[in-house]
Amino acid sequence: MQKTTVLLADDHTVLRQGLRALLAAEPDMEVVGEADNGRQAVQLVQKFLPDVVVMDIAMPLLNGLEATRQITREVPSTRVIMLSSYSDDEYVEQLTDAGAIGYLLKQTAATDLLKAIREAKQGNAYFSPAISRRMLDHYRQAFMSGQPIRKAGESLTSRECEVLQLIAEGKTNKQIAAELCISIKTVEKHRQQVMNRLNIHDIAGLTRYAIAKGLIESKPALGPA
Structure with missing residues (x-):
């Protein structure tokens, strides 16, 4: 049996370990590498050419959105599944525009991930059920009202997004x-x-914008010592 090769990209070591353990129990899957930032993820995809990347959005140096753009442009045979705590429609739209084929909420990843990987390997899109329902409702309402489905947003280039994050x-x-x-x-x-x-x-405004867009994670305020 030819195994589906998977690369895990997340800056939280404990989460990567949990995902690796989940996939290791599946006879048709193999984790070929792990990355803790988006730039490393792009490099490892170019090296290992995995079938599927499981990618977090908020990662240092290069966020998951820009990493996805680069991967799908440079290694189009690799499918990208996003893992996120954000369920906002804007995140989903941005990431599917960037080339992601799946979008899973971290809260339900353990339930949905295996199916998502198998679907992605076949070239099929897969979204967490809650997101799928909302997307369907959104498209139905837009169609019924004759409104455009896509929203016009800020148009930063890939390089500008990298600079913004840094x-x-x-x-x-x-x-x-x-x-x-x-x-x-x-x-x-x-x-x-x-x-x-x-x-x-x-700079403060740019930082707030990057946090609001999920490009970086907000740092918790430190309490008194």
């Missing part, structure tokens, strides 16, 4: 330039374009 993570222009292998002048140009496109002109 800004929100507190990286300096010099650090961003080193991470993306571009010049500091190019970073400054991207930073200004991001601010202009979003009409947000301070």
